[in-house]
Amino acid sequence: MDTVTYEFILRLFIAAMLGGAIGLEREYRAKEAGFRTHFLVALGSGLFMVLSQFGFTDALNLHQQVSLDPSRIASQVVTGIGFIGAGTIIFQKHVVRGLTTAAGLWVTSAIGMTAGAGMYVLSIAATVLVLLCLEALNFILQHFGTRNINVTFSTPKEENIQAVLEQLRERGVTFYSYEMQRKDTSEGHYYIVTMEMKLKRSHYQSELINFMADFKGVTVETME
Numbered sequence: 001m002d003t004v005t006y007e008f009i010l011r012l013f014i015a016a017m018l019g020g021a022i023g024l025e026r027e028y029r030a031k032e033a034g035f036r037t038h039f040l041v042a043l044g045s046g047l048f049m050v051l052s053q054f055g056f057t058d059a060l061n062l063h064q065q066v067s068l069d070p071s072r073i074a075s076q077v078v079t080g081i082g083f084i085g086a087g088t089i090i091f092q093k094h095v096v097r098g099l100t101t102a103a104g105l106w107v108t109s110a111i112g113m114t115a116g117a118g119m120y121v122l123s124i125a126a127t128v129l130v131l132l133c134l135e136a137l138n139f140i141l142q143h144f145g146t147r148n149i150n151v152t153f154s155t156p157k158e159e160n161i162q163a164v165l166e167q168l169r170e171r172g173v174t175f176y177s178y179e180m181q182r183k184d185t186s187e188g189h190y191y192i193v194t195m196e197m198k199l200k201r202s203h204y205q206s207e208l209i210n211f212m213a214d215f216k217g218v219t220v221e222t223m224e
Helices: 003-028 035-054 057-062 074-087 099-116 120-144 158-170 201-214
Strands: 090-092 095-097 146-155 174-185 188-200 219-223
Touching (some): 003 035, 003 120, 035 074, 035 099, 074 099, 146 158, 158 174, 158 188
Antiparallel strands (some): 090 095, 146 188, 174 188
16 A cells, blocks of 8 residues: 555544544443444544545546546535434424534534544544533533423322422422323322423432432332
């Protein structure tokens, strides 16, 4: 292999490693797209950039009258990556999830293309900025942000429902929706309550789960 081929391999290697670094952060956060997805997106974007720039030099040398746009293939990556990003976005119970991961895939593709173009310093700087953004955002949200969650619990007594609601309000919980159903069985009846609420993330992690689990007469069915 000649030095040009080694240069292309180096570009792909750097693109894949930078994408993998972002993917590791997403994998650690248990997001929809992890290491392998970001690795492949960056690698593929870098390969498309190399192909777009240098893949048709033989045709240009044979036909001097032919002129090609070196960005023609790379420009389609920007559109194509949108389909992958859209697959990570989920709208569930009035909550949109996966937007940050989709944006991460989008910028990972751009980083891969930048590395594929041989702009190593710029691609590395962009990767550092992405990781700083993701980690800083996570720190801020964990301490100051809010979280929308859905809780479903059951209880045999209707007064337990009011007690739960009152204590949650005292804890600063905001309710978006509330639904109660009565279920009749051969042994009696019980109530199923589904609530959508917003609360501080710190309260969600340190207080809400323990509160719902320890509340007498109430059984938590789901919490997401």
